[in-house]
Amino acid sequence: MLHVLDHPLIQSKLTLMRDVQTDNETFRRLLEELTALMVYEITRQYPLRDRPIETPLESMMGRVLDASIVLVPILRAGTGMLGGVLHLVPMAKVGHIGLFRDPETLDPVEYYCKLPPETPEAHIILVDPMLATGGSAIEATRIIKREGGKDIQFLCLVAAPEGIETYAAAHPDVPIYTAALDRQLNEKGYILPGLGDAGDRIFGT
Ligand code: PRP
Ligand code: URA
Numbered sequence: 001m002l003h004v005l006d007h008p009l010i011q012s013k014l015t016l017m018r019d020v021q022t023d024n025e026t027f028r029r030l031l032e033e034l035t036a037l038m039v040y041e042i043t044r045q046y047p048l049r050d051r052p053i054e055t056p057l058e059s060m061m062g063r064v065l066d067a068s069i070v071l072v073p074i075l076r077a078g079t080g081m082l083g084g085v086l087h088l089v090p091m092a093k094v095g096h097i098g099l100f101r102d103p104e105t106l107d108p109v110e111y112y113c114k115l116p117p118e119t120p121e122a123h124i125i126l127v128d129p130m131l132a133t134g135g136s137a138i139e140a141t142r143i144i145k146r147e148g149g150k151d152i153q154f155l156c157l158v159a160a161p162e163g164i165e166t167y168a169a170a171h172p173d174v175p176i177y178t179a180a181l182d183r184q185l186n187e188k189g190y191i192l193p194g195l196g197d198a199g200d201r202i203f204g205t
Helices: 008-018 024-042 077-088 135-146 161-170 198-203
Strands: 002-004 048-054 059-065 069-075 096-101 108-114 123-127 151-155 176-178
Touching (some): 008 024, 024 077, 024 123, 024 176, 024 198, 069 077, 069 135, 077 123, 077 198, 096 135, 108 135, 123 135, 161 176
Parallel strands (some): 002 176, 069 096, 069 123, 123 151, 151 176
Antiparallel strands (some): 048 059, 096 108
C-alpha cells in the first residue's frame, strides 16, 4: 500500500532538496531532517510497554517503545537517511545492503549484505531516497526476506509511478511511504521532475 506523507514541513524541505541550487551540505542536512519527520509518521503504530518510574513528585507508570527496530539503508544513497532515523530511534540496529544499478540494464547488482541477528523478529525500516524502476528496492526487500525479515516498511523520498507499480506487485505485503509521487521516468531511469542523482547530491560525486 502507498502512503504519501504530505506534512507541510516534509513538503517544503523536499522542495528545497529538489532545487538544483541547493548545495551538498544543505542537501544532506535537509535529507536527515526530512527523514526524521517521516520516521515520526511511520512509527505511529509501534507498540508500547509500561515502565514504572519515579518523577520528582511521585511514582507513575510510564510507557516506552516496545519494539526491536532494524534500519536498513540501501548503499550508498540510503546512508544519507541513517542519521535522521537514528536521531529519533537511537536504539535501532543497523543493517546494510549494497546495490548499484547497472547503467546499461538498470538491473540492481548486489555487492554487500550484513543484517543484524534481530532481523527476523524486528520492525524493519528499509530506506533509500529514490524509488525509480523499483529494481533496487525490490531486490533489497527480497534479500531482507531471504534473511528472515517479515515486518518491513519501505521509506523513500521520491517515487515514480513505474517503481510503485512494480514494487507493489513484487512485495504486496510491504507498505511504501514516500514524500512525493512524481510524474515519470526518463529514458535513463531518472525520476522526473525528481531531484537528480541522490547519491551524487549527498556525497558530492
Ligand atoms: C539509486 C538510488 C536507488 C536506485 C533507485 O542508487 O539510491 O538505490 O538508484 O533506482 P531503481 O528504483 O531504478 O533501482 P544508485 O544505483 O544510483 O546507487 P548509489 O546509491 O550508489 O548512487
Ligand atoms: N536514482 C537516483 O538517484 N535518482 C533518480 O532519479 C533515479 C534513480
